[in-house]
Amino acid sequence: MPSIPSESTRFRAHGEFVDILRDRSDVLHRLRRLACRATSVDAALSGHGVRLPSHDSSLLELLAVAGRRRRLLVDTQFARSELMAGDAVTRPRRVRVHEHSLRRMLIFDDRCAILPLDQAGWDAGAVLLRAPLAGPCGQLFDFLWSEARPLTDDLRCDAGLSDRQLEVVYLLLQGATDQQVADRIGVSSRTVRSMVSTLQRRFGTSSRMALGFRLARAVTSGSEQH
Known part of the structure; x- marks a missing residue:
């Protein structure tokens, strides 16, 4: 009869693929670490449910220098915000606008995905998914990207x-x-x-x-x- 994994074994397996980032500071710290090593970064940001520009300005600054291939997907509300005209977006990046509200996510090298626990912003922390769990996030981003229009x-x-x-x-x-x-x-x-x-x-x-x-x-x- 096959043995049943112990509670500690199941916890280690859970930690291998999923991390909980406790608050905004923890999220930004992990994002900086991933951005330093990543060659490709895909980000979906939304203007719904947040007080722009305070919540996502640090993310835009980070995305401006992360990786050699960067794609930024925003909804129409975010595209109209003053945040998008600031210094953080002056560096080259492929940008598209989606007509519907987006779920915020950041994907690094198709191997790690970070999603906020509260879609109103990043203050409540986020969940980090590693491959293979990050795969569906990348597929969703590609689908939304194909539906969006260039600026x-x-x-x-x-x-x-x-x-x-x-x-x-x-x-x-x-x-x-x-x-x-x-x-x-x-x-x-x-x-x-x-x-x-x-x-x-x-x-x-x-x-x-x-x-x-x-x-x-x-x-x-x-x-x-x-």
Whole structure:
């Protein structure tokens, strides 16, 4: 007859795949450790149920430098927040906007996933799942990512951008340099800088990523008014 695992054996197995992070400080400490080692980071953040910008600003700062491949998925409420136009989002990162409220999650290298215990924020702590338990979180993120739209979708009609301006903004949001943008659209890097400067003055922004988010907020705000 097979032996029944002892209580201590079951507890060790539980701890091998699941950790409970007690509070916001514990969550941020573990996130920093994972971010230092990760090569890919996927994050879903929501503007529902939190007092922006205090709750997720530290997460955005962390995501700005974590890993070589970063994807950020936000809902429309989060995309419209002033938090998205701050310094924490000035570094290149792939960003998409989902039309429905999201469940917050962060996934590192498809092997670790962190989800808050309370969807209103991170103060109540979080649960950390390791592979194979983290797998469904990655699959859910990929599905939501496929449903979401890039920040630059529909900017042509809502923000009054020309095809050339739209292409410049899109390339910059993907992390392209001025020279890479210039080579792609067949103009000089000086022309690219001039176009970006014109757009920043028009929309009142001081950074290129902030420009993209400002345009995205214009789109989502306009769609809600129709």
